Amino acid sequence: MADDDDHPFSGIPFLGDISSILGGNAESMWEGARQSATQLATAGKPEHNVDPVERHRLSEISRVAELHVGHVTGLQVEPHITPVTRSGWATSALEAIRPLMDRLTKRLGEAPSQDPVAGLLAMMSPMTVAMTAGMMAGHLAAKAFGNSDLIVPMRQALIVTANISDFANEWSLDVDDVMLWVAIREHALGAVLAVPGVRAQLDMYLREHVDGFRRRDDMDFSELEVTSFDSNEPQQFQAQLQEQLQRIFGNPELLLGVARDDRSDHLEALISVVTAYVDHVVAQAGPRLIGGFGALSEAVRRRQLTEGNVYADRLLGVRLSNDARERGDSFIAGVIERAGPEGLARLFEPGALPTPNELAAPGLWLARLDLPL
Template sequence: MPFFGDLAKMIGRQGPISWDAARQIAHSIATEGAPEANVDPLARMQLEQLSRVAELQVANATGLEPSPSGAGITIVPVTRTQWVTRTLEDHRPRFEQLARSLGSEGTDPATGAPAAPPAVPDPDDPLGSEAGAWMQQLMGMLQPMTLGMAAGSMVGHLATRAFGQYDLPIPRPPGDEVMVQVPAIDAFAEEWSLGTDDVRLWVCLHEVAHHAVLNVPHVRAEMTRLVEAFVAGFRPDPMGFERALGEIDPADPAGLAAVQRVFSDPEVLLGAAPSPAQDEVRPRLDTLVAALVGWVDHVMDRVGGTLVGSYPQVTEAVRRRRVETSQADRFVERIFGLNLTQSRIDLGSAFVDGVVERAGEEGLGRLWSRPTDLPTPAELEAPGLWLARIDIDDDPTG
């Protein structure tokens, strides 16, 4: 059909993902279609001052250099629209890897061999095998648009709640700039009746602490490798949506809830199926993310408690907001393999607390020292095992 061929050519000019569609949908969701004002110049001036405070305090508390170049951190205040544009561009390689994983050119990340081709339609399909094959071909042609809409939806929903660039604790492109989203920060402060200045400082400390650890070269490399391997592990499942709906009993009173679960599952909507390759990556990725988040929370408690007047109240409000995050807002977490449940966060915090109890801050300082010092999944649950492996006396008194 010429129309579909022309449509496929138009969409395909942007590569494996329609980025125009991604940006339009992300902007629409993030702003709810309303125009945005520029960031207040006074807020820019205040955040410029706070960036120096946050950088100095994090460096003193951790021994890490937050600025990769050594020239100093710059906090860049942005609107939701600006945040969306930058975030789509920063994570573009990961979304394009997802597109390759779900396309015919996908490869198995474990072996490098070509991925298995999509399933052949069942000859007994009531639509007929030719019709089923035609439908799969049509979906393949429209995949760039589908993936663009999905990427835009994920990032747009994330923009409605993100304070900065590390709400997803994974690397951004290296540099000395750290984004903070002023409208989201100020709206959160008003919603929870918190001081705007306190919340802004809290966010600056939180973002700079993430920036410091995620720019340690071997941490950045390992996190990037694990996330990319997880994304590459998805396999095309073009019949997944139909199969998921077919498993719902229309006579079941809980059927409506089941339908809602199907429409809230990004893997089903994208025609993406998990694979054994992801099962191999997930424990290491879960462990690294949990340790990183636990470490950042510990640094925040050390530094923020003395700088932010209402630190306990802000921290509790952020925690409650995290727990209440909807599944729709966690689409992108699942696609990137991030398991940011409260139980995983608590496990990371318990690991860090256990290290400090046994070996003090000096022992914790070894966490990011060398690639071989990163904890294993077993060590995350038993800090003593980690300390023993890296040969640290677990008695902080000597």
């Protein structure tokens, strides 16, 4: 009897037991998604737990970041940031996006279609949504610093110390400096999302965004670029098959057969202003604590430009373009120029978040806040 390792499907998530997944319940599908996420996050290699010394060092760094973020923002800052492995972050990310993905599955199953291919995709949507979500979480976890790499809020503040160390080594940066930079950012984001009005609006806009997906009328599969390959060599077969799967599942909106006709202007505006505000907090607190702050920030900027979160963008249909980032940055700068830090602090008053039109006109936003109720 041949060893399992000689089987061409060995080590490839889902394919070794595809029949049971197709016939399984939602929990078995999401368990398969978790396995896929872990496989991608770790590249199939063994993963060690976070070193206790590293955990203690992060605790000290986190306390410093917490104090400075609280000073800059005036907001309540959650004191705890938890270091996790890549697979641990992938699992938490998958848990965070599952409610939205379950909502998408329900949405895709509602609209009947005369197209037999579209009908087949509708029947398979619970499985394909879970699979693509697992791919997204795994892809992100392989590079993510922390929660700020995912647009959907997570249950607790997490950072991936292995990715931070790899980044610091790649750019010849001090690891503790990068850890502190990330801690400032994660504390700032956590403080903003803890504001009830901000979190409630983000959750609402994300749900509305998912509800805007529809089945595509034109099922064009030419983008999948499916090619043939030789199965005579098991190892070569598995490598080619894995590459083919990544190409297919790397195009989630096509695989799911979905499209959106409208832009989520309110969601984009909210993400833009939150991102810009967090960047502002980092820019205020960072130079006081990090000697090479300028070089570190430039390295992070280049990382964002070269890597990005393409898979998450395509699955969720949300992408913060450079123009959107610039609008958020200009809004924050415009508010400070007109009303100083005190004016910017009004951003988190009840009902104060800017509309898409106000994002381009900070003076208009300030004027609205001063109008009598």
